[in-house]
Amino acid sequence: MDLSIHLLARKDHGLRTNLELVRPTCQGLIVLCGISVLGHVESKAQKVEIFSFLLSSSRFFSFPKSQSNSQKKSSNKTKPNTKKIKTQNHTPLFSSNPYFKRSSTPQKVQSTSNSSSLLDLKSRLSAVKIPEPVKPRAGRRMSAEGKPVITKKIVIGDAGYVLEDVPHLTDYLPDLPTYPNPLQDHPAYSVVKQYFVNTDDTVAQTIVVHKSSPRGVHFRRAGPRQKAYFESDDVTACIVTCGGLCPGLNTVIREIVCGLYDMYGVKTILGIEGGYRGFYARNTINLTRKTVSDIHKRGGTVLGTSRGGHDTTKIVDSIQDRGINQVYIIGGDGTQKGASVIFEEVQRRGLKVAVVGVPKTIDNDIEVIEKSFGFDTAVEEAQRAINAAHVESESQENGIGLVKLMGRNSGFIAMYATLASRDVDCCLIPESPFYLEGKGGLLEFIEKRLKEHGHMVIVVAEGAGQDLIAQDMRSMDVHDASGNKLLLDVGLWLSQKIKEHFVRKPKMPINLKYIDPTYMIRAIPSNASDNVYCTLLAHSAVHGAMAGYTGFTVGPVNGRHAYIPFDRITEKQKKVVITDRMWARLLSSTNQPSFMSNKYIEDSKKDNEAHNGTSKAENVSTDASLTNGSL
Numbered sequence: 001m002d003l004s005i006h007l008l009a010r011k012d013h014g015l016r017t018n019l020e021l022v023r024p025t026c027q028g029l030i031v032l033c034g035i036s037v038l039g040h041v042e043s044k045a046q047k048v049e050i051f052s053f054l055l056s057s058s059r060f061f062s063f064p065k066s067q068s069n070s071q072k073k074s075s076n077k078t079k080p081n082t083k084k085i086k087t088q089n090h091t092p093l094f095s096s097n098p099y100f101k102r103s104s105t106p107q108k109v110q111s112t113s114n115s116s117s118l119l120d121l122k123s124r125l126s127a128v129k130i131p132e133p134v135k136p137r138a139g140r141r142m143s144a145e146g147k148p149v150i151t152k153k154i155v156i157g158d159a160g161y162v163l164e165d166v167p168h169l170t171d172y173l174p175d176l177p178t179y180p181n182p183l184q185d186h187p188a189y190s191v192v193k194q195y196f197v198n199t200d201d202t203v204a205q206t207i208v209v210h211k212s213s214p215r216g217v218h219f220r221r222a223g224p225r226q227k228a229y230f231e232s233d234d235v236t237a238c239i240v241t242c243g244g245l246c247p248g249l250n251t252v253i254r255e256i257v258c259g260l261y262d263m264y265g266v267k268t269i270l271g272i273e274g275g276y277r278g279f280y281a282r283n284t285i286n287l288t289r290k291t292v293s294d295i296h297k298r299g300g301t302v303l304g305t306s307r308g309g310h311d312t313t314k315i316v317d318s319i320q321d322r323g324i325n326q327v328y329i330i331g332g333d334g335t336q337k338g339a340s341v342i343f344e345e346v347q348r349r350g351l352k353v354a355v356v357g358v359p360k361t362i363d364n365d366i367e368v369i370e371k372s373f374g375f376d377t378a379v380e381e382a383q384r385a386i387n388a389a390h391v392e393s394e395s396q397e398n399g400i401g402l403v404k405l406m407g408r409n410s411g412f413i414a415m416y417a418t419l420a421s422r423d424v425d426c427c428l429i430p431e432s433p434f435y436l437e438g439k440g441g442l443l444e445f446i447e448k449r450l451k452e453h454g455h456m457v458i459v460v461a462e463g464a465g466q467d468l469i470a471q472d473m474r475s476m477d478v479h480d481a482s483g484n485k486l487l488l489d490v491g492l493w494l495s496q497k498i499k500e501h502f503v504r505k506p507k508m509p510i511n512l513k514y515i516d517p518t519y520m521i522r523a524i525p526s527n528a529s530d531n532v533y534c535t536l537l538a539h540s541a542v543h544g545a546m547a548g549y550t551g552f553t554v555g556p557v558n559g560r561h562a563y564i565p566f567d568r569i570t571e572k573q574k575k576v577v578i579t580d581r582m583w584a585r586l587l588s589s590t591n592q593p594s595f596m597s598n599k600y601i602e603d604s605k606k607d608n609e610a611h612n613g614t615s616k617a618e619n620v621s622t623d624a625s626l627t628n629g630s631l
C-alpha cells in the first residue's frame with residue numbers, strides 16, 4: 001500500500017480531529033506521524049478506523065512525537081514561524097507498546113512483516129481499552145447582542161470523572177490565530193523535559209479515595225502550553241490589587257511583570273493604582289523589570305488598594321480604551337467576584353481580553369485552593385506576638401496574655417498559630433461558638449487554668465464571638481465600602497469581660513495584657529516560602545493568560561497549580577471545619593473545652609456531611625485542603 005497516514009488533533013478547546021490519507025511514500029510503508037495523537041481522538045469510530053488501518057498494513061515506523069507536524073497542520077491559522085518548534089512529549093496512549101517507542105530520529109522499531117507479529121500486535125491493540133468519549137456540558141447562552149456567553153464548562157467522563165473547566169477566548173472568538181510559545185526557544189526552559197503541560201492534564205480536587213469512590217471533580221492543570229493566543233508584542237497587560245493588604249502582594253506583582261517579560265517577552269505592563277476604582281479614576285503606571293526589581297522586600301502593595309468602587313462598565317470601558325488585553329486581578333473573595341463580572345462584561349462585548357484572578361487573603365478563607373499566599377507569613381509572625389504574651393503572662397501571678405489575630409470569618413491563622421506555638425491555653429475562632437458565664441463557659445475555664453498553671457495565653461481570631469458582643473453592646477450593623485460587616489473588637493471586649501469577672505473574685509487578682517498585632521502582621525513582606533509560592537502563582541497566571549484561558553482564578557489544589565472557574569472560588573468562603581481532625585488536634589494541644597453543646601457538634605457534622613456529600617460510614621474526607629486538616 002502506498003500511503004502515509006497523518007493524524008491531526010487539536011484538543012485544547014473543542015476537539016477537531018482529522019484523519020487524512022495524504023501523500024504517497026515508500027512502497028509498503030506507513031509513516032505514522034505523532035502516534036500519541038491517538039490519545040486525542042475522541043470518537044470511538046475514528047479510533048477503530050485508525051486501528052484497522054494500522055493492522056491492515058505491513059510495516060510500522062515510529063516517528064518522533066514532534067509537535068511540528070501536528071502543530072503546523074492543525075493550526076493553519078498559526079502565523080508562519082521560522083523558529084524550531086520544540087517537541088512536546090505527550091504521554092502516548094500506548095506508552096507500554098514497544099511498537100511506539102519514543103525516538104528523537106525517525107527510527108524503524110520493529111518489522112511486523114510476518115503474520116505472527118501482526119497477530120501479536122493485533123492482540124496488543126485489542127487489549128487496549130478505548131475510553132468512552134467524555135460528554136461536554138458547556139452552559140452556553142446568547143447575549144442580548146447575539147454573542148455566545150459561556151456560563152459553566154463541565155465535562156463528564158468515565159467513573160464519575162468531572163472536569164470543571166475554565167473559559168477560553170476561543171469559546172466566544174473561535175477564529176483566533178495561535179503562535180508558538182516563545183518558551184520553546186528560551187535557554188532556561190527549553191532544556192526542561194516535557195516543559196509544556198499536556199493540554200488534557202487535570203488536577204483532582206479529592207485525593208483521598210477508596211476503590212469504589214467516583215473519580216470526582218477535577219480542574220485544568222496550570223502551566224505553559226505549546227500554543228500561545230497572544231503575540232508578545234501585541235500584549236498590553238495590567239495588574240490591580242484590591243481588598244485588604246497581605247504579605248506577598250508585591251511579590252506577585254513583581255513575578256507577573258518578570259514572568260511576562262522574561263518568559264514571553266511582553267514589555268507593556270500597566271499598574272492600576274488604588275484598586276478597582278483606579279481603572280477609571282487614576283492614571284496607570286508603567287511596570288518594568290527595573291521598577292519592580294526589589295519590591296518583594298517591602299510589605300503592602302506598590303499599586304495601592306481599596307475597598308468598594310467596583311463599577312463594571314467603567315472598568316471595562318477603561319480596559320477597552322487603553323487597549324489592555326490581559327488583566328491580572330489580585331484580591332480576596334470580593335475581588336474575585338468583581339473579576340468574574342468584569343470577565344462576563346468582556347465576553348459580552350466580545351473582547352479579546354484574558355481576565356485572570358490571583359487569589360489573595362491573609363485569612364486563608366478562599367475555597368478550593370489549599371492555601372493562600374501570605375498565610376504562612378502571618379502564622380510565622382503571629383508567633384512573635386504569642387511569645388510576647390507568654391513571657392508577659394509567665395512573669396506575673398495569674399498573668400493572662402490575650403492576643404488577637406486576623407480572621408474575619410475563618411479562624412485559620414489563630415488555629416495554625418496556636419498549633420505552632422504550643423504556649424497557648426485557649427484558642428477562639430469564629431467557627432466555634434463559645435459562651436462566657438456559667439458551667440463549661442470560658443470564664444470558668446480561665447479560672448481553672450490559672451489555678452493549675454498560674455498563668456495562661458489566649459488567642460482570639462477577630463471574628464470570634466461577634467454575636468456575643470453584639471448582644472452585649474447592642475451595636476449597629478456597620479459595613480465597609482465593599483459591604484463587609486465591620487467587626488467589633490473582640491480583644492478589647494474579652495479583656496473587659498475577663499477583668500470584670502475577676503474583680504468579683506478579690507482573692508484571685510489577675511494581670512491581663514492585651515496584644516493586637518493584626519495590622520503589624522498584615523503589613524510585613526512575605527517570608528521565603530510565601531515568596532516561592534507567589535512566584536509559582538504569578539507564573540501560572542501568566543501561562544494561563546498567554547494560552548488564551550480567561551475567567552479563572554489560579555491556585556494550588558493538592559500541590560498542583562490549577563485553573564479554577566471563578567464561581568468555585570466565590571460561591572462560599574472556606575472555614576475551619578470544627579468536626580475535622582485539625583480542630584481536634586488543636587483542642588488536644590491546648591486542652592481547652594470545646595465550649596459547644598453536643599447538639600451543636602452533631603448539627604455541624606450533619607451540615608458538613610451534607611455539604612461534602614459524604615456519609616460518616618464512608619469515612620472519606622472530600623476536603624482536599626491540607627489547611628482544613630484532612631491529614
Ligand SMILES: Nc1ncnc2c1ncn2[C@@H]1O[C@H](COP(=O)(O)OP(=O)(O)OP(=O)(O)O)[C@@H](O)[C@H]1O
Pocket residue numbers: 242243244245275276277306307308309310331332333334335336337338339341360361362363481482484
Ligand atoms: N459581589 C461583588 N461584585 C463586584 N465587585 C465586588 C463584589 N464584592 C466585592 N467587590 C469589589 O472587590 C473589591 C475588594 O473586595 P473586598 O473589599 O471585599 O476585599 P476582598 O477582595 O474580599 O479581600 P479581603 O477580604 O481579603 O481583604 C472591592 O473593590 C469591591 O468593590
Ligand SMILES: O=P(O)(O)OC[C@H]1O[C@](O)(CO)[C@@H](O)[C@@H]1O
Pocket residue numbers: 243244245332361362363406407408462480487522
Ligand atoms: O481594616 P481593613 O483594611 O478593612 O481590613 C480588615 C480585614 O481585612 C482582612 O485582613 C482580610 O483581608 C481581615 O482579616 C480583616 O478583618
Ligand SMILES: [Mg+2]
Pocket residue numbers: 243332333334
Ligand atoms: Mg473578603
